[in-house]
Amino acid sequence: MTETQTRLDILAIGNAIVDVIATADEAFLEREGLTKGGMQLIDAGRAEQLYSRMGPGREISGGSAANTLAGAAALGARCAFVGQVADDQLGAVFTHDMRAHGVRFDTPARAGDPPTGRVLILVTPCGERTMNTLLGASHYLPMESLDEALVREASILYLEGYLWDPEQPRAVMRHAIDVARAAGRKVAMTLSVNFIIELHRADLQGLIDQGLIDILFVNEEELLCLTQETDRERALAMVAPKVPLLVVTFGPDGAMAVRGGERFTVAAEPVERVVDTTGAGDLFAAGFLAGQAQGRSIEDSLRMGAIAAAEVISHYGARPDADLKALVATKLG
Template sequence: MSTFDVLTIGNAIVDIIARCEDRFLDDNEIIKSAMNLIDAERAELLYSRMGPALEASGGSAGNTAAGVASLGGRAAYFGKVASDQLGEIFTHDIRAQGVHFQTRPLGSQPPTARSMIFVTPDGERSMNTYLGACVELGPEDVEPDVVAEARVTYFEGYLWDPPRAKDAIRDAARIAHAHGREVAMTLSDSFCVHRYRAEFLELMRSGTVDIVFANRAEVLALYETEDFEAALSALAKDCRLAAVTLSEDGSIILRGTDRVRIAAHDVARVVDTTGAGDLYAAGFLFGYTAGLPLERCGALGSLAAGIVIEQVGPRPMVSLKVEAERLGLL
């Protein structure tokens, strides 16, 4: 028996979420529906211009860990915070979800990362992220025993921005594979894919990564094409297992020549799409590590994603396990 079902590794970020009109994005030169990396000065400027905001622990991989735990899974997380107020908030929140989190914090500088997320009336989110303490995540933060005891180690593509994190990820992958475990990644964002396309392909083709999560835009960016069918075929050849999310059209799971189409979960109203892909990965990986068929894994992913976009914030406010049991998925 493994100690953990899923270990996630990512940028430990506190989200500061506010609603705005599209004009606000234009006036402040914010790229809509993307993750924009910003410096401390830009972070202070945008914060001063935000309306009323909600603070919530976030970060892509942290959200996935919280989703796994909400489904009843055993989750662990590696991510770097500082010894400051936001760091305390993040640490409390992720542990309160039942996630193992023991990464040693920094001192007070650089401060804990924060992402100012502007949600427009259509539910789309535009993220402006100051990485702060995240850039200090390194090989010394890898807990070998936790990696060895996790069925799947999952990391976010965003980690390719802070340089030392790459070494940490490669170390974790070596440990995982040495113990017969698997490694998964999410491509995170099409802009992230454009920055690191060659490296992401190398991770897949070398076998460093076994499972890939992506959305339509990210897959098209990865293969530099507008032909979605061609991109799916290439992805199926480059990794052993992949799940591609398609918003309201559900998702497609690829394994060799096999394809499994998954319907989207019925949503009454889209409130905030923040965390949708993260929670899809949570549901899928929970099912996968439990040995469920791919159809059920995808359905759990759709359920988790559907629930989180009906609320503000990237972590489920209801028990995903209860909802999955109610629908007969568990």
């Protein structure tokens, strides 16, 4: 099957999670012993306790790779998702939301405990989010959930770093990489967060050193963590030659892509007011990958990422509210 014969642009494997978002002041974070802007894993008991103390919340389906697909689909990409929910109310919510975004989602729900994963997100007045994650059923993704034919039919296999920690889904992703590369497909990965890098640095570096990753998404902190460097330039010099396309985000300072030694940069899109930074990196990846799937230049793909990221931080939740196609058409043509 050639590139032009693919039925999908992006197939992603990631956590299937529902976000519960509420506003909170810094005093609340202090009382609960939470680090502003951080992410911690919690068990079911702590999730129930924290939820009972939070203010009114908004339930919005999330998960890093799932958010990326929602944004990419909104931009016209043909997308499918592999992720595990439980056979419960939040699992039904997640399934409905993915399909409503136009993303193919066929993974059967898992019976019994643990429940569908959820992230309790506390947003302070400055727009910073503090995340408390119950991974739940998402970390019990079985090998039989992977449709190898679907992997071969997708131009890009996109892997979520958050899901690299548990053994069972990590095995699924490793197998998916083998299938994708055997079919001549591109493999993209987001490293997601520093603690995953710290736990699996040698493993992740091995994927990069072996040339198994074609597109790598990191933010600056993750790049420095991966390389154990303190200098951006030295870190870039260590990673960029090993990855055909390296994409690094710098928050309000924009982003950079490095391909074959050539650098491309983009400024962050202006935002009237930052409401909630949840999903900024996910939607940046959405715009970039959609641009690549459409055959656009690296520069235009970076712009699409910046446009999608700016839209998502202007409201609560990690999925787009506005018409991303229209925004891109207005700004890029």
